[in-house]
Amino acid sequence: MTYPRRTARPPLQARVRDVRDVTASMRQIDLAGPEVPRLRFRPGAHLVVRVPAEDGEARRVYSVWRHDPAGSLLSLRIALHDAGGPGCAWARKVAPGDRVTLEPPRSKITLAGSAAFHLFAGDETGAVPLLAMRGALPRSAPALGVFEAPAPADEMPGADGVPALPWVHRGGASAVGSRVLLRAVADLELPPGAGVAYVAGESDTCRLVQRLLIEKRGFARRAVHTQPQWTPGRPGFGAGGD
Ligand SMILES: Cc1cc2nc3c(=O)[nH]c(=O)nc-3n(C[C@H](O)[C@H](O)[C@H](O)COP(=O)(O)OP(=O)(O)OC[C@H]3O[C@@H](n4cnc5c(N)ncnc54)[C@H](O)[C@@H]3O)c2cc1C
Incomplete structure (x- = not known):
């Protein structure tokens, strides 16, 4: 299988460990996997989740909410928006034990080194x-x-x-x-x-x-x-x- 240039690093396999509502319209999904402890990225990083879609699979981007290398855990928080889409549909029905394919984290926004505030x-x-x-x-x-x-x-x-x-x-x-x-x-x-x-x-x-x-x-x-x-x-x- 070939992937676009930006996703050339091999995907990671994880399993859903827990799913819970953190607000009326946002769901936290905790993922665990053997590669999770080795991931290195800056606060604010995001990753692609490959979610089920009508024509097979869709790529959707989510920020890493929490990374717990000792617990092998990576948490996402996903908004359940009214327009709906494969990402949103996945977040609504995903359950502990489900397998998930992720692409390695990347950074766009992150903390500046120093600032007055x-x-x-x-x-x-x-x-x-x-x-x-x-x-x-x-x-x-x-x-x-x-x-x-x-x-x-x-x-x-x-x-x-x-x-x-x-x-x-x-x-x-x-x-x-x-x-x-x-x-x-x-x-x-x-x-x-x-x-x-x-x-x-x-x-x-x-x-x-x-x-x-x-x-x-x-x-x-x-x-x-x-x-x-x-x-x-x-x-x-x-x-x-x-
Ligand atoms: C770098 C990055 C980090 C992100 N981090 C997060 C994150 O941590 N949590 C999170 O929930 N989202 C995050 N997003 C946004 C998320 O990737 C998109 O909202 C995504 O499009 C949702 O996928 P979907 O399949 O549900 O909807 P899509 O199939 O992508 O879109 C279907 C329709 O829904 C509309 N739509 C998409 N999102 C919303 C929304 N929030 N409210 C109203 N309408 C919407 C679209 O415009 C489109 O018309 C991030 C995006 C980027 C680029």
Whole structure:
């Protein structure tokens, strides 16, 4: 079998160890496998999961929420969105014991080496890599930010022992180019100094928040790191060769 250039490293085999709901619309899937302890990647990394699809198999991208080499465990958190797709369908019905094929983790967004402060902003899908990154920061590092979800029941909990960041709610409003998140980022009180920002989630929202941070909140262009994760009408976003 041949794979596209970016997936040339051999896939990994894993089994589902546990599945649980972490919010009303997000499911955590814990995967275990012999290669899991040897994986090396930075906080915020993502991987491709090969999920069942009508025509056989589809590739869908998910961030690594937690990596526990000692326990041979890798956890994903997957949003159960209304549009539905093979990734979402897999997350809804996957069960402990199921086999899963993964492609090795890669990084797009990750923590900057040093900054006066770290700002995190995103929707519920962006919260997965961003809260994983936030959890990897030293406790003394100044961190702030805001996340957006439909309702309080959709607020994803962060890593154990890490102070929470606030959430805002879009209710029935669109998550695409989200005005709710944009307003919340515009209202954030920023500490002094040169900060670094990390923005992830719906693609238009990422672009608008990036522009706001640069044009209105004084961030240097190179200090705003974005990771667009989905956009309407683009199945398999980011799985093709990002
Ligand atoms: C680097 C990276 C990291 C990612 N990390 C995560 C993660 O940790 N957790 C996570 O849940 N997602 C994450 N995503 C997003 C995920 O890969 C996509 O949402 C994926 O398209 C979902 O696959 P699907 O098969 O369910 O839907 P698809 O078949 O891809 O899409 C079907 C339809 O659903 C729409 N759609 C897709 N996602 C959403 C959504 N969230 N809300 C509303 N409509 C949507 C699409 O635009 C399309 O119209 C990440 C994406 C990237 C690129």
